[in-house]
Amino acid sequence: MTDDLKTTPLDALNRSLGGRMVAFAGYAMPVQYAAGIMAEHLHCRAEAGLFDVSHMGQATLSGPGAVAALEALTPTDVAGLKPGRQRYSLLLTPQGTILDDFMVARMGDEELFLVVNAGCKEADFAHIAAHLPAGTTLSRHEDRALVALQGPQAAAVFARFAPGSAGMSFMDVRDFEIAGVGRVRASRSGYTGEDGFEISIPGDTAEAFVRRLLAEAEVAPVGLGARDSLRLEAGLPLYGNDIDTTTTPVAAGLTFAINKRRKMAWDMPGGGVLRDQLDHGTPRRRVGIQPEGRAPARAGAEIIDGAGQVIGVVTSGGFGPSVNAPIAMGYIDNAHAADGTAVALLVRGKPLPARIVPMPFVSHRYAR
Amino acid sequence: MTETRFTKDHEWVRLEGDVATVGITHHAQEALGDLVFVDLPEPGRDVAAEETCAVVESVKAASDVYAPLAGHVTEANSAIVDDPALVNRAPEGEGWFFKMTLSDKAAFGALMDADAYAKFVEAA
Numbered sequence: 001m002t003d004d005l006k007t008t009p010l011d012a013l014n015r016s017l018g019g020r021m022v023a024f025a026g027y028a029m030p031v032q033y034a035a036g037i038m039a040e041h042l043h044c045r046a047e048a049g050l051f052d053v054s055h056m057g058q059a060t061l062s063g064p065g066a067v068a069a070l071e072a073l074t075p076t077d078v079a080g081l082k083p084g085r086q087r088y089s090l091l092l093t094p095q096g097t098i099l100d101d102f103m104v105a106r107m108g109d110e111e112l113f114l115v116v117n118a119g120c121k122e123a124d125f126a127h128i129a130a131h132l133p134a135g136t137t138l139s140r141h142e143d144r145a146l147v148a149l150q151g152p153q154a155a156a157v158f159a160r161f162a163p164g165s166a167g168m169s170f171m172d173v174r175d176f177e178i179a180g181v182g183r184v185r186a187s188r189s190g191y192t193g194e195d196g197f198e199i200s201i202p203g204d205t206a207e208a209f210v211r212r213l214l215a216e217a218e219v220a221p222v223g224l225g226a227r228d229s230l231r232l233e234a235g236l237p238l239y240g241n242d243i244d245t246t247t248t249p250v251a252a253g254l255t256f257a258i259n260k261r262r263k264m265a266w267d268m269p270g271g272g273v274l275r276d277q278l279d280h281g282t283p284r285r286r287v288g289i290q291p292e293g294r295a296p297a298r299a300g301a302e303i304i305d306g307a308g309q310v311i312g313v314v315t316s317g318g319f320g321p322s323v324n325a326p327i328a329m330g331y332i333d334n335a336h337a338a339d340g341t342a343v344a345l346l347v348r349g350k351p352l353p354a355r356i357v358p359m360p361f362v363s364h365r366y367a368r
Numbered sequence: 369m370t371e372t373r374f375t376k377d378h379e380w381v382r383l384e385g386d387v388a389t390v391g392i393t394h395h396a397q398e399a400l401g402d403l404v405f406v407d408l409p410e411p412g413r414d415v416a417a418e419e420t421c422a423v424v425e426s427v428k429a430a431s432d433v434y435a436p437l438a439g440h441v442t443e444a445n446s447a448i449v450d451d452p453a454l455v456n457r458a459p460e461g462e463g464w465f466f467k468m469t470l471s472d473k474a475a476f477g478a479l480m481d482a483d484a485y486a487k488f489v490e491a492a
Contacts, residue, residue, distance in 0.1 A: 037427040124409065225401070294405050296425050314395035319404040319427045321391050326405070 008054035009203035025118035048151035057121030063136030072303035077259035096270020145206030150196035153218035193234025235359025288359035294328035374485035408444035
C-alpha cells in the first residue's frame with residue numbers, strides 16, 4: 001500500500017518505533033506508534049510528544065521583493081514582522097477564500113521562512129513563485145526534516161540541546177547550532193494547543209537527533225492520529241477539513257489573521273469580500289460542537305435544528321481523549337451559532353443531541 | 369460442548385447449546401485501535417447474516433460490526449457500552465458484543481475455524 005509513497009528522513013525510525021504507516025498527502029506517515037492514539041495524545045498533554053511532520057513544506061523566500069510579494073497574497077502584516085518572529089498567515093484566492101494556512105517567520109530584512117501544509121505545498125509554492133518579481137526567489141528545503149516537540153515538558157527537554165531556547169516566547173524563531181546535528185531552526189509554536197517547538201533539522205542528521213530527543217525520559221513519539229485529536233481539542237482548523245477554498249477567514253473565525261494595517265487598505269486578495277463580511281457577517285460560521293452522549297460525530301455529519309432542517313455540517317469530529325468525550329467543529333447558520341444553542345447531529349440516520357460551545361475544548365498553554 | 373468460529377469480517381462466534389456469543393477478534397481490535405464508543409443491537413432484534421448490527425468507534429474512525437449469521441438477538445453486553453476499552457483489553461472474553469439464537473445452526477459450521485482464520489489474517 002505504501003510502495004509509491006514518498007518517505008520522510010525519519011521513515012526508518014518511524015517504522016522501528018512500531019509506526020503504523022498510512023498514506024497521507026503522498027507520504028508514508030505514522031498514524032500511530034506502538035502506544036496507540038489515546039496514550040500518545042495523553043502523553044503529549046502530560047509530558048512531551050515528538051511528531052514527525054517532515055511532510056510539510058519548508059521554503060525560504062528571499063530578495064528585495066519578498067515582503068511585498070507575500071503581503072500581496074495574504075492578509076498578513078509581513079512588513080511589520082520583526083526578525084526572529086513568526087505569524088500565522090493565509091494564502092487567499094481573489095474571492096477571499098483560503099488556499100492554505102501557513103507559518104511565516106522573518107529571518108532577515110529580505111528573508112522569510114515559510115512552513116505550509118503537506119497536501120498544499122506543490123500548489124502553494126507554485127502560486128507564490130508565480131507572483132515574485134525578478135530578483136526575489138523561493139527555495140524549497142526538501143532535504144530538511146521537520147519535527148514538533150509539544151507538551152508541558154517540551155521546553156525543558158529542548159533546552160538541554162539548545163540552552164538559548166529557554167528564553168524564547170510563543171512565535172519566536174531562532175537558529176541553533178547543535179554539535180553533531182548542524183543548524184536547526186526552532187520556532188516556539190505548534191498545533192496541539194501545548195507549549196513546544198517546531199524544529200527544522202538537516203535531513204541527514206535528523207534521525208540521530210530525534211533519537212537523542214526520544215532518549216529523554218519525558219519524550220514519546222506521537223503519530224498523526226493523536227496530532228488530529230490534539231488540534232481538534234485545541235479548536236484549531238485543519239486545512240482541507242475545516243478551511244478550504246469555499247471558506248473565508250471571516251467564516252472560519254480566523255479574523256485575527258486579518259491584520260489591522262491591512263484592513264486600512266483592504267489590499268489583500270478578496271479584500272472587498274472580506275471587508276463586507278466583517279461588516280455584515282457570513283451566512284455560516286465555524287463553531288465548536290459538544291455532542292451530549294458518547295457517540296462521536298464525524299466530518300460530514302449534518303447539523304439539524306429542532307424542526308429537522310439542515311442548518312450546518314460537521315467538518316471535524318471525533319473523540320477528545322483529554323476531555324474524555326466526543327467533540328466536533330463545523331459550520332452552522334448564523335441564527336444557530338450562539339454558544340449554548342441546542343442542535344442535533346445526524347449520525348447513522350439518528351439525531352444526536354448536541355450544543356454549540358466555545359472553543360478551544362482544552363485551554364491553550366502557549367509560552368506567552 | 370463449545371466451539372468458536374470466525375468470519376471474514378473479523379468477528380468470532382462461540383456456540384454453546386442454542387446460544388451463540390458474538391464479538392470481534394483480537395486482530396480486529398488491534399487494527400481499530402483504542403475504542404471509545406460501542407453501539408449494540410437491541411435484544412429482540414432479528415438480524416440477517418452480514419447485516420450491520422453494531423458500530424464501534426475508535427478515536428479516529430467508525431466501523432460497522434456485522435451479524436455473523438442470521439438469527440435473533442437475545443442479549444447485549446452493556447459492560448462494553450459503559451467501558452468500550454474492555455473490547456481492547458479482552459476482545460475474545462469479557463469484551464463480547466451480543467448473544468443470539470441462530471436461524472440455521474448448520475450455517476455455523478460453514479464459518480472459519482481458528483486455523484483457517486489465522487491463515488486468513490496472515491494472507492490479508
